[in-house]
Amino acid sequence: SSCDWSREAYTFDEKRSRAVAEIFTRMYDDGLIYRGYRIVNWCPRCESTLADDEVEYKEEPAKLYYMKYGPFVVATTRPETKLGDTGVAVHPDDERYKSWVGKTVTIDLGIGPQLIKVISDPSVDRNFGTGMVGLTPAHSAVDFKMAEENLLPIRKVIGEDGKMTGLAGKYAGLPVVEAREKFVADLQAKGLIEKIEDIKHSISVCYRCGTVVEPLTSRQWFVDVERPIPGRGKSLKRLAIDAVRKGGIKIVPDRFEKVYFHWMENLRDWCISRQIWFGHRIPVWYCESCYVEEDDTADRAGGAERETKKHQGINVAATRPDKCKDCGRPDLVQDEDTLDTWFSSGTWTFSTLGWPEKTADLKRFHPTQVLETGYDILFFWIARMILMTEYALDQVPFEQVYLHGLVRDEQGRKMSKSLENIIDPLDVSAKYGTDAVRLSLIIGNTAGNDLKLSEEKIGYFRNFTNKLWNISRFIMMTLGEGARAVPAGRPAPKTLADQWILGRLDEVVGSVTADLDKMNFSRAGETLRDFTWSELADWYLEIAKVEKGKEKLLPYLLLQVLKLWHPFMPFVTEEVYRLVFAKDANDMLMVAGWPRAAGKMPAKAKADFAAIQDLVVALRNIRASYKVEPGRKIDALVFAGTKADLFKKHAEIVRGLAKVGELTVAAKGQRPDKAAGAVVGSVQVFVPLGSLVDFAAEKTRLEDELQEAEKYLTSLELKLKNESFVARAPAAVVEAERQKKVAQVEKINKIIEQLEALK
């Protein structure tokens, strides 16, 4: 896929703003958006509400105060909120308090009498504290809920500024922390604090600024996630759950589906109004003539009907109305609040395609196929997009969600400004190239797992980029001065090496394509890298220096490799394509077709080539262990048995790649004097090195090799002697083990032969 810049969109441009206002209006008309006075998460620093998932939790040591409370004792971590208590809850079966339930007591915490009703609720833990919970409906979601059920008054003692309100008596105007200290000191002076315990407590903080969040009652706009949508019979919540459960959306890796369901099932009404200026303004206008501010304290919850639909002077519309729907007067004032950014972003997949117009784009491109994002944004954005899209279009927003992990530093820490461990993509792009940065983010990481990134890693991929560049240069050189390659069909293989590299290419095309389909991006990249570097460059290009006549095949291989790499490293591949293949400026790799595997390599070709590789490696090994200078040629004698013809035929390759002067191949023969030797399968290799040969070392090496080989043989024999294995394992597996045994026996015999000759 590529970006279509003609469809560039911005959240706050006219079309997107229109879509946001439109969906708000529709949801309001369907009774899914309402204005209500209830508990919200309030950040005193941002002076705004927060959605439930915008609140983060931190475990911190805290104090649990046991305070005298009229005839009772209650335990609390927030003594100052007790000034807002209007009730107290106990477990229904708690014998200690049973007789009190239903009664109202009057207590005085120092600011005058407070009426406290005793209620019972099964959620109260009898063993925590005194088994009795003071209820502060205005500052605790749980308490608020119980207050609803038991019709307790709401007494708001903490204001939006984070300071105590007028209802807090002499503590009014104090910030909560100061109020707490003073209040506790006052209680202690009066002997009303029974004891103080140290406990661990999780406090809620604002995800944006880290300030402690105050739950408080406030009049805000909410999305009702439980209410059945008119005409559809399902709630938003249900719709969003079914989208994933019924397979319309697949999340990769799938374990996140479980996380998604859990979150959705527990979703409560979503507070969408914010008191910040950056956002879409809420499309609601209040009539200056007939709208009367609701009375907060008299208000009970109760939902959409009571609070908005019936409320006079509230006008909801996608564009500013001329006059009030109730009184017809034109004096309208728009709500000053903005919408939660995720409410707006939730419309993204369809607002970018022109919704609410019935555009051709919408018809053609929606639902989209893949959304790719970090798992930390699953609730914020993905869940909201699903919710909003299901509502607006009765479609899923996308068919697949690919979740990547978070990028961390070398030590696994989150990147952050304060730790100064941020790797700026622009810096490292300039330093190592953009393709190298891309590769370092793709390779070495799997879906949903965090990624440790370091400059060192990026540097490695810079090296690979350079390797690909040099491979291209080499291939260009073989084409001759200034020559350009014409993309053509697949050339027929002329040699075994050709057959092998084309066969390997097919295998690589197959596995890379399959991995991309399965979103195994890292594995696809690794497969490609290993093929490009080890097989194409280290083997085939070296062979091409020996075997000539590859003017067609080399460009073909390069083009296929460029196509396969293009999604991973678009810049370098495109540039090489431009230099080597492009007919004109409009001929671009990024729109080229994806390679397809042409066939399957014959097993014989594969085995033959592997035998040649083994021989070359064995010869190089001897060179290395005797420290023969790279420039110096060695002579070699090979007793190859049935492979003699194969080696004779490809002697040039062996000589070229292993720097052999005279290569003698025979089925078998007599071991030469003063030669270093090696055994590769059933093949014996000798390199006469005259006085250089160290017989003691040769002997030790062969003995070690023999020991190793016998150990393996024993394990094979043991396996084959096991009757259950032979009887129960698939025939093919058993046969494979038998073959291994035969080969191993042969190898051992050759090693013994060589050892004998040394004596």
Added chain:
RNA sequence: GGGCGUGUGGCUCAGUUGGUUAGAGCGCUGUCCUCACACGACAGAAGUCAGUGGUUCGAAUCCACUCACGCCCACCA
């Protein structure tokens, strides 16, 4: 309190439905500035797959438990 993830050579990570003597890159060791590339070539060393028990002819892979680290969720007052 609930849920999830990770634990594989010094480091970073792959290992599809259980079946090659467990792979790769970095790093390391040795030789080389060989005419595409020293951001390179060649050769090599290095792992009882966290632990225990189980299932199986066969376990890094499946099951149970344990340990370590990390993350997410939750109205523990």
